[in-house]
Amino acid sequence: MNDAYIYEVLRTPRGLGRHDGALHSVKPVSLVTGLMRELQQRHQLDTALIDDVLLGCMTPVGDQGANLARIAVLAAGWDGKAAGMQLNRFGASGLEAVNLAAHKVRSGWQDLILAGGVESMSRVPAGKDGGAWSLDPATRLHTGYVPPVTSADLVATLEGHHREQLDAWALRSQHLAAAAQEAARLHCLVAVHDQNGVLILATDQGPRPTSREALASQTPLADTLFDPVALRRHPQLPRIAHPHTAGNTARPADGAALALVGSKAAGARLGVEPRARILAGAVIGGEPAAAARRALKIAGLSVNEIDLFEVNECHAVVVLRFLREMGIHADKVNVNGGAIAYGDPLGAGGCMLLGTLLDELELRRARRGLVAVSAGAGMGLATAIERL
Secondary structure, eight states: OOEEEEEEEEOOOOSSSSSTTTTTTSOOHHHHHHHHHHHHHHHTGGGGGEEEEHHHHHSSSSGOOOOHHHHHHHHHTOOTOOOEEEOOOOOOOHHHHHHHHHHHHHHOSSEEEEEEEEETTTTTTTTTTTHHHHOOHHHHHHTHHHHHHHHHHHHHHHOOOOOOHHHHHHHHHHHHHHHHHHHHHOOOBEEEEETTTTTTESSOOOOOOOHHHHHHHHHHHGGGHHHHHHHOOOOOOOOOOOOOOOTTTTOOOOEEEEEEOOOHHHHHHHHHOOSSEEEEEEEESOOHHHHHHHHHHHHTTOGGGGEEEEEOOOOHHHHHHHHHHHOOGGGGBOOTBHHHHOOOOOGGGGHHHHHHHHHHHHHHHHOOEEEEEEEEEEEEEEEEEEEO
């Protein structure tokens, strides 16, 4: 089988996912086409060589509806031979697009694919697409549906993680993100401009100064209405603690990210050297750690052979559980901060983490890294890469 290589990863800054967020005025398709044009210009890319565009999005309705990937090909003025597909693996959609691109390249069926994701939560809020799981009472009752924050609180209760631990991780995320911004360590970042070339946003909007005291003053997010549903699954618990707040949970965000994935032959035709090799990917109905272990098994690697990890900080407990399950030290994980500081643009988030990981591997001259993301309805996804 062919190896699948990463030739480039680019992303927009993350804007706050609310009406006064910096990217609210920018259409999702424009977030994507801006990156496509930057990629084309940066590498003098012959777009006729692109076989497919795979774009993840968690809420594919309204501005993000239909097949945004194919529309972006046309809107960017690219050669029309490139097809396009939109996919939804909830919050892991952007990383799933990259993994699917790697599958296609490794099989030999396609040679060069643009993969990533987009989410404009200020324009299309999460849940706007509806669905049986969250809206149909019979399905909710049968499946034991609870909102994501209640699920995170349940995990924290089962794991024995207290509010102080979650806040400490959140404080770390904010401090590391501020340091990364000051040192300009995030090289995959591409500023967003309007149609007249006026700068809209050049850096992530989310990171903000905070303190242990400020985090401690936050009130819980969860609605206790769903506690009885969760407790029916876990009758050994007398109650569910609610340690997650707006301070130790990722805020909604807007943004897009794209990765150029292809075979060695495709890179030779482009005249571009690969930055990394995709070693393995895995998806599972379970925790991100389970997906990470499966990806490592496929790659024939031990956890100790991974130099850096990027784990999506949708809730602080997700990362704390990952650390314990994988038996790794925090110094290897989210070394430039995470989604608690930057915000989480859902469908774009996994591909953004891939770019952050690759940048840091190159800066440190480290060899291997792994991205792990949790997704709605109890799924986990992981991707292992090797810097070249």
